Amino acid sequence: MLQLFAHPFSSYCQKVLTALYDNDTAFEFRMLGPDAPDVFGELTSHWPIGKFPLLLDDGRPIIEASIIVEHLALHHPGPVRLIPEDPKQALEVRFWDRFFDNYVATPQQKFVIDALTPEGSRDPYGVERAGAMLDTAYAHLDRHMLGREWVAGTNFSLADCSAAPQLFYADWTHPLGDRFPAVTAYRERLMARPSFARCIEDARPYRPLFPLGAPDRD
Structure with missing residues (x-):
């Protein structure tokens, strides 16, 4: 097991x-x-x-x-191939996995860490830069997602497993608003995926732990 x-x-x-x-x-x-x-x-x-x-x-x-x-x-492979067999397609999946970890999760965590930091030691300039990074990442992803269902290739993959939680929390921290409709639609598709929807429900009791305050939506 x-x-x-x-x-x-x-x-x-x-x-x-x-x-x-x-x-x-x-x-x-x-x-x-x-x-x-x-x-x-x-x-x-x-x-x-x-x-x-x-x-x-x-x-x-x-x-x-x-x-x-x-x-x-x-x-432990299953019916959903999360890493494509084709090496070129697999490389695209791995790139987007790194994209969400490095350019969405990392700046998003800057907001969270700063909120947990004592007031006199906070880093407003660092938070401002993190917000700018998220806006740049959102804009790049918005262009990429036009006409696409999933972020890499045509099938759900590791890249989407990475995107789901990172976009979920990033929108709480630095909201997408109406600025990036393709990203918002992609986030909604990820939230509707039964596997990630289960993660959302399992995590719901812990929302009071979110230091910035979890929104009432989602």
């Missing part, structure tokens, strides 16, 4: 959970949280850095969300 050390409110955990749910892959959810210090202790015994998600496959730790999805595609 696969074991996933994760928390349902984490965007990177949701990337992996979307992949698992999309292929109906059996696994044991090892819930991380203050009520389960032993689970976190087990996590750090495999990965001293302590970051999650972490997948145990027959006792072997697989670390980092994108690598976990790649591992699942190699060793």
Whole structure:
């Protein structure tokens, strides 16, 4: 049995959970949280850095969300091929996966970290730059998504597993508004995908943890 050390409110955990749910892959959810210090202790015994998600496959730790999805595609494939067989198409999928992690998730997290920082130590200039980065990423993605259903190729892939949680939380933090209709429509399609819709519902009880205040929508 696969074991996933994760928390349902984490965007990177949701990337992996979307992949698992999309292929109906059996696994044991090892819930991380203050009520389960032993689970976190087990996590750090495999990965001293302590970051999650972490997948145990027959006792072997697989670390980092994108690598976990790649591992699942190699060793536990399902009917939904999340990494295309064609190497050129696979490269496009991997690019867009990195795009959402580096140019959507990273600036989005700047807002969150700043909100958690004591007022006298906050970084308004850094937050302003993060907002500009998100606007640039939104604009690039908006142009790319015109006439497309999924972000890479014609099928749902690792790239969409990455896009779903990152766009979900980024729109809470730095709203898309009416400026990027193709991105907004893509976000809505991702939210309607049963695998990610399940992630949204599983994470709903933890919305009070969002330091910027979770909106009433979604």
